[in-house]
Amino acid sequence: MKKVIISDLDGTLLRSDKTISEKSINILRECKNKGSELIFATARPPRAINQYIPSVLKNDIIICYNGALxxxxxxxxxxxxxxxxVILEIIEKAKKYNLNNICIEINDKLYSNFDVTDYFGNVPNEVIDVRELDFKEAFKVILCTKDSINKNLIKELPAECNAVITDNGTLCQIMHAEVSKWNSIQHVLQHLNYEASDVIAFGDDYNDMEMIEKCGIGVAMNNAVEELKSVAKFIAKSNDEDGVTTFLESNNFIYVN
Incomplete structure (x- = not known):
């Protein structure tokens, strides 16, 4: 049976050490060989996707920045x-909640007004007062904190924004109001001539919510946030237990035999 397999990366297909097991690679490769479409839908920028995906799983379509690209x-x-x-408005609103660590994604480059190592590891970025940047548009703004982000902030953001709190409440990812993984998936399905009912989707966090709820088979990882589990049709094993591919080869959903 041909399917569209859509998977989040962090906390879903990637294990905690940011690798994909050989077992998972082999199963996903077999799915592709059998004609299934394999699409990755992630909050990551393009530059931070390919380094984790082995060449045998490289796919034509990737959904980046939670669907902004x-x-x-x-x-x-x-x-x-x-x-x-709008981004300057966001920065002013963030100040009210003592959220002063700001990142901006512009043309596949990360700019921040602080050292991002504690949040994203050793990733290339330019440290600068982001208010001084000369740009017209950006794909995403990320507010970072060691504490838990106050959800009331989202209510005060400009109407042109769509925000989601992830990573145990330490990141607030802000995109255009029309951006979500689900919205971008609809564009992809139209391009590929598939329906939502043809999709099996895997995720673990709040930015996967609509995707898991509306795709034909929505699967939450065992390590997913509870709210996502509540809307999923199935629960897979955790990301560290190869939950995605264990589910794909299960008796109920055989895509590799």
């Missing part, structure tokens, strides 16, 4: 960015 090879299928003026 969809790439097919070097071509852009869809993009939606936030204007500079």
């Amino acid at each position: 969809v790439l097919k090879g070097n071509d852009t299928l869809y993009k939606k960015e936030i204007s500079r003026n």
Whole structure:
């Protein structure tokens, strides 16, 4: 049976050490060989996806920035960015909640006004007062804190924004109001001539909520947030137990035999 398999990366397909097991690689490769579409839908930027995906799993379409950018090879299928003026409003609102650590993703480059190592590891970025940047639009703003982000902030953000709190409440990821993984998936399905009922989707965090709820088979990882589990049709084993591919080869959903 041909299917569209859509998987989040961090906390889902990637194990805690940011690797994919040989077992998972082999099963996903077999799925592709049998004709299934394999798509990764992640909050990550393009530059931070390919380094974790082995060449045998490289796929034509990737969904980046929680859906703000969809790439097919070097071509852009869809993009939606936030204007500079709106971003400056976001920064002012964040100050009210003592959220002063700001990151901005512009053209596959990360800018921040602080050292991001504690949040994202040793990733390339330019440290600068982001208010001084000369740009028109950006794919995403990330507010970072060691504490838990106050959800009331989301209510006060400009109407042009869509925000989701992830990573145990330490990150607030802000995109254009029309951006979500689910919205970008709809563009991809139209491009591929598939229906939502043809999709099996895997996720673990709040930014996967709509995708898991609306795709044909929505699967939450065992390590997922409880709210996601409550809308999923199935619960898979954890990301550290190869939950995605264990589910795909289970008796109920055999995509590899």
